[in-house]
Amino acid sequence: MSAWIWILGAFFIIGVVVGLAAISPVVVQLHYVHHQGADRVTVDFRGLWGIITKHWVLGGEEALQTVVERAVEGARKLDEGPAASEPAKAGPEEGLWAWRRYADTGKRIARLWRTQEGARHALRNFLKRVHIKTWRAKVRIGTGEAASTGVVVGVLWSFFYVMAALLARRVRLVSPEARVDPDFQRRLIEVEFEGIAQFRAGQAIRAGVAMAIALWKEGLLWRITQSKT
Template sequence: MSGWVWALLILSALLVIIIILIIITKLTITLTLYHGNDNDHFKVKLRAWFGLLRYTIDVPLVKLDDDGPNVVVEEKKMRGKEKAPSSEKESKKKISPKDFINSLHDTKEILTHVKGFHKIIRTFLKKVKIDHIHWKTLFGTGDAASTGAMTGAIWGLKGSIIGIISGYMRLQSPPSVEVIPSFQKAIIQTHFSCIIQFRIGNAILVGFKILRYWRGGKPDFKSLSLSGLSEEEQQSV
């Protein structure tokens, strides 16, 4: 065989190997959420290939906008190790009530256009592992009687949420859940963290299923992240 045929075979083999590696790669996501009165902090760490690939999304500040009914979010994105990132990008954005409504509208559009969307997502979540759930809440209203009643309600709410999580995902270990009442002062602090793991191939399969079971008609997306898809479809018509 000629040289270009060998080159084509080698490139094809490399492409197949890369695709297989991507499909079987496990993605590990560490979620951390803290809320304490006016202090909020949310962090997402993504890791693959035994830590060779790392990506961190850090949201150290979430506050109400002084100029209107908006939420101001400061966001930091980092590639590589968190203490010594290879690249770092900071941004600040406002989330308005209209943005929230548009997101709800887009969710409804997807549910309308994708046949069996709930079944597709549930099948995917059954292959998702969730581990090391830690959920601690310190709560108080300033009144002992109402604090005691609300503490019981919070325990019930947490139990229901953990039950839903374990019903949809593969819970790997018993969750660590605490509700600590504070009878002396009004306070609310909560800290939640967990580790989620799944294969990238399973997530890709979800995308293929959404395309396969998409019902007729073009979607009318409203949010900035998805509205471009609607515009592209309109231009192609």
């Protein structure tokens, strides 16, 4: 009899721990700075009411370029399957070939997004429960010529308004803050962005499981795991 009491007690404690973990808030803070041609990305993760914390820093132009290239290569393999093992081209067209791959990535992601209804539904349900507490962007830009600088500033303001409207439709978003400062004398671009998002750990786990099931039904889960190897 005492053994059953210990077993039930252990299951009860495990259930309480899992339940507390599921309802615990997860806070992700992103800070990006582009200044004088250098980039720096800082990501802070906090879960279980601050018991679990993680801090990532990614800096340097080469480091960010490596991340982008890996993401592009992963999307290409996911879209094209095992036949996407074509080696990168060498020679004077290497740079042009890389930029073509970057441009094609958006098309592949859009095509996958249109075809995967189950994964899309799971992601949308999760985003409805995400609360963006901070969305702050600051840009200082100049082209070296007053007229074109004014045009670029106008385009950036339009971009910020469109992004805020799109985010407000998908997530719970507080009033975003944006600032664009023109520099009519110099050619430069300086960017600073800060965002803080909060959601429940259980909601993220549920969305991840739903997306994995949807991708498995479509036969894409195997291709994702194969692209990591």
